Amino acid sequence: MATPTPTPRFTEERINRDLLGPLFKTSGIYYVVTGLLLIVAMGVFVAWGLQLRYGIGMAGKNRPAFWGLYITTFVFWIGISHAGTLISAILRVVQAEWRRPITRCAEAITTFALVTGSLFPLIHLGRAWLFFWMIPYPNSRHLWPNFQSPLMWDFIAINTYLTGSVTYLYLPMIPDMAVARDKAIGWRKSVYRTLALGWRGTEREWVRLEKAISIMALIIIPVAVSVHTIVSWDFAMTVMPMWHSTIFGPYFVVGAIFSGIAALLIAMVMIRKYFKLEHYLQPIHFDNLAKMLLAMSLLWFYFTFTEYLVTWYGNESAEMPVFWSKISGRYAPMFWLMVTCNILIPFPILAIKKLRTIPLIFFASCCILVGMWLERFLIIVPTLVHPYLPYNYGHYWPSYTEMAIAGGTLGFFVLLYFLFAKFSPMISIWEFEEGLQVASKHRGELPEPTFAGQIARGDIHPGH
């Protein structure tokens, strides 16, 4: 593990200066990188525009594989979205003090990964302008959504999760928006003033905000679990080889948290380096998250092993072609690359203390993201090209439109994250300060005498 960065003496002024600095000072590199990301993100919308203009045929979908890169990447992004809100909420609920500098980074990942992932059902619809048919409201068509369809469950669950995640991101941001309001000038001041909602930091406000955040944390955990379970049911509710599995729900949730933590670590490394936040994002934070990542890697391997072992042992005639296509057939290179990226590379890096350095954790996290994308692809495509009836077997190769859209969303996501980092402190200022206060109490400083308690006890009488 890397040597801890020497901690300077933190004061509120210094914390404000360090964490608000990126909001008010913009380097040339930021503009260049943002410009490049904008071009990549534009590529997504140009490709989508062409698909809308010329039809869904541009996506190259054909029998039997009607789901390909779009749904693979959709599941991937929804998985990434589990980084933030779920991890942040769990750490808040268990009062893990080391969570404080990482919660904002994590919650932002959730929000923007959900926004990115939510594009895919629209893109996959083909006639995207008819998406409102999924919204249940009385209409002249006398048509109502079919709530017995797992795709409608997706729609409801993702919207719930998005609403919850945005709220959960915004609530702890309110006091930081107030700090930005008090430090900003010009048009920025007006923006932050609006977003701060008139926050003053009164005792009454803090009590209620902390209560609201703790309630939200409790609500968001089951929602996050339900979302990826429901995404898994898009597959498991169909009677398709290697999809109709009872463990798909937890298997997907584990994979989602696994890829989510990896994405969070990558984001933290970038933020730490680019915004020069070495004193805030310390090696201990990476070390703790790396241990969580190791646990999830082992859990993921356990689920994968169970899933494949049971299939192999069952030896069902419809499932074996799918199984062998992954183990030794057309998809074997991708399968073994997935295993390498998800367990063989990360395991030693994350398990051996000396290897658990920030650069190697970053490398392992990148491998895991590649591995988890492959995992989603390998769940979806081999099954689709090997349906029950062998004369329906087919091939799938993504079209350029699909590749441009799926690949481009990475740029779109990073662009949103970059813009957010210019707009909000990436480390929650007040939570970090509160952490210092808690740490000083843990060091043995006695609590101060208080007077509210004395008033309640009648020791002090207002007016006397």
Place this chain on the structure above:
Amino acid sequence: MAQSFCLAKFNQPVEARAAIRRLLQAGIDPKSMDVMTSQPIHGEPFLPDQQPTKLRTWALGGAAIGLAGGFSLATFTALAYPLVKGGMPIVAPWTVGLIAYETTMLGAVLATLAGLLVELRLPSFSGRPYDPSVVDGGVVVAVPCSDQNRKSIEDAVSAAGATTVNWV
């Protein structure tokens, strides 16, 4: 005459607490005072909270509304368009339950947010007493004052160690 406020800033919470004690002894109503900080201060509160928070009730209420809404939506939608799908009953308990679960959570989220805003009377852009320097640390005590008690308030906060005293 418009209400004016004394904004006394202290470096340490202990000084603010001493000032509050003096102000209470001088007859200032604790409900009229505000204590502002850049972070939540743990331990016993500076001032007795006038109204305990009902956010949990808000969340439960929102959840109940969401549950009823989701249950009704999924049930009456199925009944309004009664087609047998996948051999399931018209109103399938599993799917109704699933939709109701999500809307329950959605209701709880929205109600918690609404409850917070209502209890704190936010957004509020009117001129409530505030000292922007509080974001750089310290504790600001806001006390309503009149011409009659201005001097006694100033004496109380100064004696407790206020670093700055502003009148707004």
